Amino acid sequence: xxxxxxxxxxxxxxxxxxxxxxxxxxxxxxxxxxxxxxxxxxxxxxxxxxxxxxxxxxxxxxxxxxxxxxxxxxxxxxxxxxxxxxxxxxxxxxxxxxxxxxxxxxxxxxxxxxxxxxxxxxxxxxxxxxxxxxxxxxxxxxxxxxxxxxxxxxxxxxxxxxxxxxxxxxxxxxxxxxxxxxxxxxxxxxxxxxxxxxxxxxxxxxxxxxxxxxxxxxxxxxxxxxxxxxxxxxxxxxxxxxxxxxxxxxxxxxxxxxxxxxxxxxxxxxxxxxxxxxxxxxxxxxxxxxxxxxxxxxxxxxxxxxxxxxxxxxxxxxxxxxxxxxxxxxxxxxxxxxxxxxxxxxxxxxxxxxxxxxxxxxxxxxxxxxxxxxxxxxxxxxxxxxxxxxxxxxxxxxxxxxxxxxxxxxxxxxxxxxxxxxxxxxxxxxxxxxxxxxxxxxxxxxxxxxxxxxxxxxxxxxxxxxxxxxxxxxxxxxxxxxxxxxxxxxxxxxxxxxxxxxxxxxxxxxxxxxxxxxxxxxxxxxxxxxxxxxxxxxxxxxxxxxxxxxxxxxxxxxxxxxxxxxxxxxxxxxxxxxxxxxxxxxxxxxxxxxxxxxxxxxxxxxxxxxxxxxxxxxxxxxxxxxxxxxxxxxxxxxxxxxxxxxxxxxxxxxxxxxxxxxxxxxxxxxxxxxxxxxxxxxxxxxxxxxxxxxxxxxxxxxxxxxxxxxxxxxxxxxxxxxxxxxxxxxxxxxxxxxxxxxxxxxxxxxxxxxxxxxxxx
Numbered sequence: 001x002x003x004x005x006x007x008x009x010x011x012x013x014x015x016x017x018x019x020x021x022x023x024x025x026x027x028x029x030x031x032x033x034x035x036x037x038x039x040x041x042x043x044x045x046x047x048x049x050x051x052x053x054x055x056x057x058x059x060x061x062x063x064x065x066x067x068x069x070x071x072x073x074x075x076x077x078x079x080x081x082x083x084x085x086x087x088x089x090x091x092x093x094x095x096x097x098x099x100x101x102x103x104x105x106x107x108x109x110x111x112x113x114x115x116x117x118x119x120x121x122x123x124x125x126x127x128x129x130x131x132x133x134x135x136x137x138x139x140x141x142x143x144x145x146x147x148x149x150x151x152x153x154x155x156x157x158x159x160x161x162x163x164x165x166x167x168x169x170x171x172x173x174x175x176x177x178x179x180x181x182x183x184x185x186x187x188x189x190x191x192x193x194x195x196x197x198x199x200x201x202x203x204x205x206x207x208x209x210x211x212x213x214x215x216x217x218x219x220x221x222x223x224x225x226x227x228x229x230x231x232x233x234x235x236x237x238x239x240x241x242x243x244x245x246x247x248x249x250x251x252x253x254x255x256x257x258x259x260x261x262x263x264x265x266x267x268x269x270x271x272x273x274x275x276x277x278x279x280x281x282x283x284x285x286x287x288x289x290x291x292x293x294x295x296x297x298x299x300x301x302x303x304x305x306x307x308x309x310x311x312x313x314x315x316x317x318x319x320x321x322x323x324x325x326x327x328x329x330x331x332x333x334x335x336x337x338x339x340x341x342x343x344x345x346x347x348x349x350x351x352x353x354x355x356x357x358x359x360x361x362x363x364x365x366x367x368x369x370x371x372x373x374x375x376x377x378x379x380x381x382x383x384x385x386x387x388x389x390x391x392x393x394x395x396x397x398x399x400x401x402x403x404x405x406x407x408x409x410x411x412x413x414x415x416x417x418x419x420x421x422x423x424x425x426x427x428x429x430x431x432x433x434x435x436x437x438x439x440x441x442x443x444x445x446x447x448x449x450x451x452x453x454x455x456x457x458x459x460x461x462x463x464x465x466x467x468x469x470x471x472x473x474x475x476x477x478x479x480x481x482x483x484x485x486x487x488x489x490x491x492x493x494x495x496x497x498x499x500x501x502x503x504x505x506x507x508x509x510x511x512x513x514x515x516x517x518x519x520x521x522x523x524x525x526x527x528x529x530x531x532x533x534x535x536x537x538x539x540x541x542x543x544x545x546x547x548x549x550x551x552x553x554x555x556x557x558x559x560x561x562x563x564x565x566x567x568x569x570x571x572x573x574x575x576x577x578x579x580x581x582x583x584x585x586x587x588x589x590x591x592x593x594x595x596x597x598x599x600x601x602x603x604x605x606x607x608x609x610x611x612x613x614x615x616x617x618x619x620x621x622x623x624x625x626x627x628x629x630x631x632x633x634x635x636x637x638x639x640x641x642x643x644x645x646x647x648x649x650x651x652x653x654x655x656x657x658x659x660x661x662x663x664x665x666x667x668x669x670x671x672x673x674x675x676x677x678x679x680x681x682x683x684x685x686x687x688x689x690x691x692x693x694x695x696x697x698x699x700x701x702x703x704x705x706x707x708x709x710x711x712x713x714x715x716x717x718x719x720x721x722x723x724x725x726x727x728x729x730x731x732x733x734x735x736x737x738x739x740x741x742x743x744x745x746x747x748x749x750x751x752x753x754x755x756x757x758x759x760x761x
Contacts, residue, residue, distance in 0.1 A: 013145035017116030027114035038063030065128035120180035307373035331368035451483035647685035668727035674699025
């Protein structure tokens with residue numbers, strides 16, 4: 001039986017060249033990665049004569065270079081990669097001499113054809129220390145492969161010559177001189193865009209780590225030097241980021257994660273080669289906890305995840321430094337052996353499925369708009385294979401599936417902290433202070449839950465926890481003491497066992513000392529309940545007690561502080577051209593703080609002020625009804641309104657809410673009714689089911705036109721000349737924070753109707 005063999009058409013060049021690598025920036029990436037894999041510590045990308053008749057891109061490195069045999073048996077061998085079969089450096093100790101990592105950024109054997117995307121001709125100039133001063137030169141005209149596709153690929157010649165004495169002043173390395181460049185691809189802005197993308201190509205901390213060698217990328221564009229000078233001459237020397245942003249020439253840098261460490265909350269989780277999973281949570285440079293667990297991810301080893309929570313102040317800081325808002329910069333990048341894998345991290349990319357889960361809850365989930373970070377894969381990583389197209393990410397394997405789960409676990413732990421402990425919300429400057437009692441109580445609960453996992457082998461934690469446990473956290477205290485003892489015994493950590501003993505003694509002592517006080521307090525509460533009745537919250541008269549006045553002044557001062565803070569951030573944001581959505585959030589927050597001050601001063605004589613300004617757990621039906629009946633009806637502003645309240649007998653909904661926000665809801669609805677020339681406003685409660693209660697607020701004013709009913713909750717939308725467009729926007733936010741909702745319901749008759757849905761916890 002005769003044996004036949006495949007023939008390869010010259011058209012293969014186009015398939016693995018310009019049609020495979022269609023993005024010019026990715027084409028440059030591939031050539032830069034080849035320099036890295038050749039052991040280079042520097043690579044320079046030089047653009048010459050882009051505005052003249054002989055445009056060139058010259059990519060040069062100081063790597064190990066190639067011998068004639070390397071060119072003949074490897075570089076000209078299509079789809080062959082010495083990196084893949086471990087022959088790349090089998091005859092050389094070069095990599096050891098320059099302390100290079102043994103792992104590679106690429107291993108497909110086709111990256112060299114990326115030059116076809118950049119220009120018609122390639123001149124390869126290379127020198128190896130093994131070649132004893134010889135310079136190898138290879139000239140390729142890519143267009144020759146396109147003349148006749150019936151021509152065999154291997155029949156298209158590449159011109160080779162050896163220079164003994166050359167003018168190329170380098171000891172070793174490779175120069176790729178690409179000529180007849182497609183000049184329409186490159187101008188100043190496009191080169192700046194390449195510079196930005198190159199800054200994300202290499203892992204940001206690669207040049208800071210003692211475990212990795214240096215690898216620097218430089219861009220040279222002689223034609224743009226004068227424009228660089230004019231753009232930077234008026235910028236102060238200490239404004240390095242601004243000088244960097246407006247320039248084209250120079251070293252490519254990325255300091256973003258150094259910048260983020262100070263202002264934000266971050267989590268770092270890694271699986272080392274010993275099979276340990278180590279996770280550390282840090283908030284504003286203060287370690288919260290660090291745990292070591294057994295690795296349950298069978299396919300993963302030598303991988304890391306670092307995630308940063310991006311609240312408003314972090315976003316503004318980011319934009320001021322980087323010159324671009326977070327959403328347009330990117331989100332969670334993936335690096336393999338120091339080099340980025342596309343498209344992970346691209347603006348609005350959700351390859352990891354983070355936003356899909358974030359759509360399920362308003363406050364419970366972080367999304368790519370509030371998170372930035374990186375996933376790092378080290379070592380051989382055979383389970384992680386990049387698609388040949390280079391912008392299609394990783395091939396979907398078991399290893400890939402596990403690293404997504406690993407990422408999600410880290411994200412959930414970050415969520416648990418910023419949502420439940422630090423109380424993240426729309427205005428993240430209201431994150432709980434790290435030394436506040438409420439924050440510390442939540443931290444105790446978090447540490448109790450984290451340490452309860454039987455897979456935890458070792459634990460380090462915020463030592464402040466020893467000073468904050470009181471008798472109100474009995475369950476958490478017992479849990480922490482029990483868990484610390486177990487983990488301390490497992491990890492043979494005597495210090496942790498000692499901490500548990502100390503914590504137990506202090507808590508028992510505190511519990512004993514407080515027993516009598518607790519009994520007296522309970523008796524006092526019973527007497528108070530008997531005296532005042534069940535519905536006395538808003539009916540109690542308050543004397544001009546000094547403590548009440550101090551509390552009023554304190555909260556007014558606090559809101560004034562945040563108004564000034566938001567105004568400063570608003571000014572900076574406008575000056576730096578930040579995203580409008582961030583500016584609108586700042587304006588809305590200023591308005592909300594102002595409304596709080598108005599509520600403080602307007603109603604403090606009718607309420608128990610200290611309870612009025614804080615978060616309480618009460619029957620929201622009774623609370624709102626009493627506010628309308630006992631306050632609103634007797635306030636001069638609402639004298640011309642006939643206000644009625646109706647609710648089914650025994651209807652109640654006990655939940656947690658910020659007391660001052662209920663008056664904000666009522667006031668805005670009544671204010672809108674007055675503006676609409678209403679005479680009557682009805683507050684009607686109804687129980688929809690066991691989980692939901694609806695409050696319908698109906699007036700007989702001018703009503704809402706059908707063409708605007710879907711817009712009334714939008715920021716700054718108003719139908720009146722003097723309206724702010726913030727009242728209903730605030731109500732929507734408050735209801736969302738309570739996991740409820742508000743909608744405007746069309747009415748066939750006169751007036752407007754709003755349906756507020758309150759959900760049982």
